[in-house]
Amino acid sequence: MHDSETAADDADASITGQSGHTSATAKAMLPLTIGAIGVVFGDIGTSPLYAFREALGQAASDGLDRGEIIGVMSLALWALIIIVTLKYVVFLMRADNDGEGGVLALLALAQRGVAKGGWIIALGAVGAALFYGDAVITPSLSVLSAVEGLKTLPGGAAVFTEGRILVISLVILAALFAIQSRGTEMVSKLFGPVCIAWFLAIGALGAIHIADGPGILAAFLPWHAVSFVTGHGVLGLFVLGAVFLTVTGAEALTADMGHFGKAPIRLAWLALVFPALALNYLGQGAFAIHTLEEAGRMGQPFANQDWFFQMIPEAVRLPMVLLATAATIIASQAVITGAFSLTQQAMQLGLLPRLAIRQTSAGHAGQIYMPAINWLVLFGVMVLTIGFRNSSAMAAAYGIAVTGTMVITCCLAFMVVRRRWGWGLPLSLAVIVPFLSIDLIFFGANILRVVEGGWVPLTIAAGILAVVWTWVRGRKIVSALEHDGAVPLRDMAAALAARPPKTVPGTAVFLTARPDLTPHALLHNLKHNRVLHRHNLVTTVRTLQKPHCDPDERLTVTRVDDRFAIVELRYGFMEQPDVRADLIRGGAAIPDAAKASFFIGRNSYSHVAEGGMPLWQDVLFITLHRNAADPTDYFNIPPNRVIELGAQYAI
Template sequence: MIALTIGAIGVVFGDIGTSPLYAFREALNQTAAGGIGASEILGVLSLAIWSLILVVTVKYVLFLMRADNQGEGGVLALTALARRALGRRSLIALILGAAGASLFYGDAIITPALSVLSAVEGLKTIPGLGGMFSEEVILGLTIVILIALFFIQSRGTASVSALFGPVCILWFLAIGGLGIWHITDEPSILRVVSPHYGVMLLATHGVTGLFVLGAVFLTVTGAEALTADMGHFGIKPIRLGWFLLAFPCLVLNYLGQGAFALNALEAATAAGTPFVNQDWFFLMAPDAVRPWLIVLAMLATVIASQAVITGAFSLTQQAIQLGLLPRLRIRQTSATQAGQIYLPTINWLLLVGVLVLVIQFRTSSAMAAAYGIAVTGTMVVTTCLAYIVVRHNWNWGRPLALAVIVPFLTLDLIFFGANILRVVEGGWVPLAVAGCIGLIIYTWNRGRSIVREFEQRQSIPLVDLAAALAKRPPERVEGTAVFLTANPDSAPGALLHNLKHNKVLHEKNLIVSIRTADRPAVEPEDRAEIRPVDDNFTIVVLHYGFMESPDCPRDLGFEAIAHKKVLNPAKTSYFIGRNTLKPTADQGMPLWQDRIFMFLQRNASDPTDFLKIPPGKVLELGEQVTV
């Protein structure tokens, strides 16, 4: 339990743990136009603390972590759970899951850019050296760190992940200690635990209050990781890490920043000089300690970025298994940890997106406006999926389900509405990313649906084909033929083409279909569902969880029928249907969408790689399909 809790602190809380670098500063900055006074400082602090209590502690830690899918969490795990509950009415769950996944990619691009840049900007606060670090130097250092981070992904993180927990524990203790140090200078800051100050700020500042609320939401970014990483660590270690370390240290640091800002306000008022919003997090550290704090902040933000990148890999794998995205090449980077994977395409696309953001926005303050929309949008989706789960999986009555979910949804929508106001400032970036991903998901699923409909029109029932071949047997050849198909009850197109052109049938013929279950993993004994058709054909349906990678030869080769191995690898050939797509404006999708689908199809990972089939054993047969 101790080891799991330390690991959870290093992975789960990296994102939310680095929010103090910029959250308080940015929220206070939204009140600057009308002048920053004590009421603004106290109001922002009160809103920040109650956001941590209501959004993270109550909603995620105490409630949503109970809505797990066999231990797995996250938006797509909830989607699978909701689809199981709704059955044929699962389209709404699929749409919500696709929206949540799309928004997550916007978050995955912004988190590394914002967190690392905000840590490097701390170099400007070092006494005597601040002038050396111009905006160009800070941007250059940030870009170097980010490029190095993405380049090491292919080697896996198993060798360095053992350091994540201790570094993050040191980080939380450091920020909590700094907070306590400044709270002792201004103990009256503890009064912000009362929500009265936050309510008064919103009530007296009109539209500005909503902008403040949007910036305050930066304190809870990363809350989704608490549920997304449940499968790696378990519920109890994450809860222990939150209540014993992360939550108290975050609250103490925000209180410390507020106390430090109040002291600075009093000093400015006494001196008759204007009060200026500053980089409170780094300035609250003593001059001698500040360089070490900056180094620790850089390490913590790299760890936070690593957690988001790994999360993007895992989410993509789940999306591929659920059929939302085309197949991509997935590499295992650890011989012992199945969750340690690397997707080259996603890695380099994220790097390009991160670098564009850093170069475009140039400062963490400019980028902060783009952060909240993706996270709040994902939270709204998660809450809607949670309603489906508690209503249909947990069988709660509608009044009870609404009584629990509506307050959470209202809170999410308030935060989402507050962040929508910042679209022009940069919030359009995650929305644009989410829109592109959403278009890809829709196009891929619509195109696959058209291809499936074509194949169904051309196919004949396997039972009818088997009966016809029994009456007029073709030439037989030695060995086993494996025909991969989406619908095992219909004769695969590759089988029909093989009979039509080659006029032969193998000694044994397996009609194999891959099914993705609505749970993370499938037990080995439930992997293969075997249904003999006749002496010539056997249907084999292989079941995989949405967190697993298919391995056709392994799972066929070791299954037994009547104590005989299904496959002799040396005498086995795999037949895959590979249709040629032809775009047309007259039917199916619009021409521009046809082009996108064809691009996705061309660049999808080869099914032989995805299913772990030896390349020298594969024959591809197909025909032209109009989309």
């Protein structure tokens, strides 16, 4: 594993591709940067559609003056500078796990070399759960905010009513989720160019309107932000919560490191995305000052307005609405893909049951489709879209999930810099505490909006956490039951060597989580079939605390005697197991691997009153277990070579 700090500072550092082992060259930098612009920045890139509007709307209840608009703008700019540029681009992108990022990759990195504590796993689980809340809200909010631009067309308010906007949005969202099973390889080639066009367009639009009120450039002076918050009491906190919408999507910078690498993401942010966002927000602020002063409404209460679309000339407003819709679809696609990847990592780390995974690209291992997650997220998206009906109502629900994830990320980063990088406590606190303090302030500001809609992501996260907690707790109880009184494998091998049963030719592979103990499937085979294969491989699949496993370290074989061997297969948490293929690659160490029979324990469970979990958790665990993906599919074993044996346990 390369050193995270050294790699981050090297301009020609290794840029990990989908396989985790592709190095970037100067020639590859351009396509990787274009790809990053399309996938990584779709969410944060569409924030101008609603972020400034919502922040200014919170402050406008008793009217606005020029200084307050500049104060709101200053908050937005410095949120982008401190949270995205300094925290993510400069600092957190150094904390990669063999090139991979994201909250679960950071969890795995924090666990390395540290005495495993449940609280570290709990932090990662909470961060992952909050991401699912984000994954449900992002498509709804993004697409609604873009389609609502139709109302700003000449005569559009009469034609495009709220009901029609809602129907159009639902159709777009349904189509987006329906095409997931076909993969996104072809469509994703358009992501980069479309998003480049989007950023250039919004940057140019903002630059043009800065001339409406050049005084808006004073927003770069940080004391305008500080004075606004300190001078507006509780209202300032509500505005701060809305301002956080400008940085939603920042987590994607680290989550997608494994797909594009650090250098392309940093280049895209500094060279295009940040300048375009800053120009557009400044343009909206200048346009708002000009509009309110022209209408003589400065200092008077006014209804929330769609500043983004209103500052677009009518001649090009329809093309911009269409471009905005395309950009929000791309942003939604990135979040959906992120939900698939996060679920795969959670499954590999043992936080969720096995779910069916389909590969949608022969050339890119990271392009996967998970039917259960796809349809569950779509259901949540549809319910939220119909329930909230417009983007302003939904905006209040957005910030809590993102700020909560950022707080978790900071806590895990502290563990990484202390235990993995070896920083002293004073230096670790000096770096982490300022970022954590800002995240907590934003989190507190968003908590104030729980009643307005912030309860939605919290409810979703609570549901996911209940599933994770139940699955982890249930598996621990089940493991104790299944291995209670189990016979050590070496003792069993010695007993069978002394009194050998009837032997049949061939190889039997017994999949088990505890290779030191005799698998129940082997005992059942001896009890019922009264035979033993010539070669018996007690095989365990181990998930490493890193995204990819070196092929040379994939398989180890430990002989017990001439009949038994312990086989360990290792996979990174971003990899999909392929047990049969990897056993075949073992060569002479794995005799007759191509013709081996696979014995899998398939146990069933029932509830008892004196069990280790309450009834609701027992029911949930049993339901999750029954609906988990077939291990045959998950481990990529041919069904015609599988024999399932098991027993029933009361939990």
